[in-house]
Amino acid sequence: MSTSPTPSQQETKGAIELTLAMVLSGTIGIFVVESGASPFNVVFFRCLFGALALGLYCLVRGFFKNHGFTPKKLGLAALGGVFIVFNWAFLFQSYETTSISVATVVYHTQPFYVVLLGALLFKDRLTADKLGWLAVAFVGLVLVAGVSLSDLRSGSAYLTGLGYALLAALFYGFSTVITKRVTGVRPHLVALVQVLLGIPLLLPFADFGEASNLGGGWAWLAGLGLIHTCLMYVLMYSAYQKLPTPKIAVLAFVYPVVAMVCDWAVYGHHVSLLQALGIPLIVAASLGNNLGWRILPRRSTAPAPAELRVPRRTTTAGNNR
Structure with missing residues (x-):
């Protein structure tokens, strides 16, 4: 006699699934760098391998x-796919000129x-608290970016890399607000449409001459498609069905933490003390925004003291107006 899992067991399973998905997400940078391929080639073959695995x-x-x-839903999914594909390309380009750590944290302003x-675009309500958290995130972003005066004067590659990370976050935002309008369709199918679209979309940018000389890089590219597109999405979408929004928001930060640890362990990159001060600001701002934390004090609704209250005048039938 089989018993169905309790809500608590389901939530625990969802937490494990999402944690695994975020750990996998945090290793994307290593797969991108180790493949040795250009950013557009990486995204093209990620879409190709990912479409095969997700389709199956x-x-x-x-x-x-x-x-x-x-x-209409297919068109919206495809439009979201345009933005998600180029979001990957810009993020991977940012890895080359900044670092996996900095690019990932900046990207997490999405x-x-x-x-x-x-x-x-959709007239969603923008509250004072959301604007406040946006300001906190901006301060954190300035600290994490670690831009010096020489970077500003010379227009360095590092500055360009930060721009790519911000552009990637912006494109992710476009993809999210568009894809949210695709209701009544399994997210796996939406993701499949998007990676399928990426194949012809990126074909003009793919360099097959470079691809023929990748050697062992093919294993890393296949991993991006099979592990970071198919398996990661399956785990993530399964977890979303089991978890409340607060837990999803908190566990999402496993991704940048793992990315930073991997960047330090594999490539020896680490953020400076000043940059490290900005990370908790971005984390707090993102959590505050996702969980609806108040950044401004509530207005007091306490009743006025009895001696200040104006007595209510009784009304009679004769003086009604």
Whole structure:
């Protein structure tokens, strides 16, 4: 006699799944760098291998039956795919000129682009608290960026890399606000549409001459498709169904922590003390935004003292107006 798992057991399983997904996400930078491929080649082959793996998974699970797509939903998924594919390309480009650590932390300002774009494009309510957390995140971003006066004067490659990370975050924001409008469709199928779209979209940018000389780099590229696109998404979407929003928001920060540890352990990169001061600001701002924390004090709603209250005048039928 089998018993179904309790809500607590389901939540525990979801937490394990999301933690694993975020750990995998934190290793993406190593796979990108070790592949030896250019950013556009990395994204092209990630889409190719990822589409094959995700397509097979969806086929085995029977997701193509009653898929829920309409022409409008398919168009929105494809448009979101344009932004998600170029988001990857810009992020991977940022790795080359900054570091995995800095690029990942700067990229993690993406929730605020989602807030701002939602307000601009869909008239979502932008509260004073959200603006406050946005200001906190901006201060953290300035500290993490660690831009010097010489960088500003010379327009260094490092500064360009920061721009790529911010552009990647912006494109992720566009993809998120668009994809959120695709309802009634399994997220695995939405992701499959997006990586399928990436193949013809990036074909003009792919350098097959470079690809022919990658050697062992092919294993890293295949890993990006099979592990970081198929397996990671399957774990992530499964976890989202089991977890409340607060836990999802907190566990999302496993990703940048793992990325920073990997960058230090493998490449010896580490952030400065000043940059480290900015990281908790971005973390706190992102959590505050996602969890609805108040940054401004509530207005007091306590009743006025009895001696200050104006007595209510009794009303009679004769003086009603």
